[in-house]
Amino acid sequence: MLFSSSLLAIVGAGEEPSLSPRRHCxxxxxxxxxxxxxxxxxxxxxxxxxRKRATKDDQSTEYQKHLMEEEQKVEVLKLRLKIEKERNRSQANEMASLRAAKDEEIMEYRKLLMEEKQKNKELSDEVERLQQLQEEHNCVLLLLVVMSHEKQPNTQRTGGRKINNLRA
Structure with a gap:
């Protein structure tokens, strides 16, 4: 009993749950x-x-205090986890949209690359065709030179006079 007050601290002493030595009333x-x-x-x-408080003198009070502190920490950690999950979800959505945009860019670049390859092939074919034409043109010119050379008689210039060499 607390001094002259009507407060009484009761601790159980039996085996029944209402009289347990772990129960304080x-x-x-x-x-x-x-x-x-x-x-x-x-x-x-x-x-x-x-007059200010009633306390229990053993480890369980300290345990209860520690347990309450730990439960508060758990609640804080749960809240942080919830915030982190939301942030991760937001970042995952952002990454997915960036990935989709990059995939579209990659497809566009692949398309451009294929077009460039096609243009390069066409240009290579055109260069090859032009080289063949030039070679044919050179052959024709050479043939013309040879033919024109064969039609002209062989002449030598000596001292300003023209001497015709006749073939025997």
């Missing part, structure tokens, strides 16, 4: 009501009460 004797009931994982060894 703060009881108001004037109203006949339980103000607070606490269950702990280990047996309660002692209870200290003062």
């Amino acid at each position: 703060l009881f108001n004797t004037t109203s006949g009501t339980a103000l607070r009931e606490l269950n702990f994982l280990t047996s309660i060894l002692s209870v200290r009460m003062n």
Whole structure:
């Protein structure tokens, strides 16, 4: 009992759940009501009460405090996880749209490359055709030169006079 107040701390001493040594009850004797009931994982060894608060003197109070802190940390981590998942989802969507844009660019570049290859092939064919024409033209010119050379009589110039060489 706390000094001259009507508060009474009750700790169970039996094997039944309502009388468990791990159960603490703060009881108001004037109203006949339980103000607070606490269950702990280990047996309660002692209870200290003062005008400001009532505390349990064993490891379970510290454990309960630590457990509450850890639960708060877990809640914070769950919230961070939720935020990270949303950010990852957003980044994944952004990456997918960038990937789609890059795929379209790649297809466009492949199309341009195929067109350039086709143009190069056409130009190579045209160059080859022109080279053949030039070769034919050179052959024709050579033939004409040879033919014109054969039609002209062989002449030598000596001192300004023309001497015809006749073939025997």
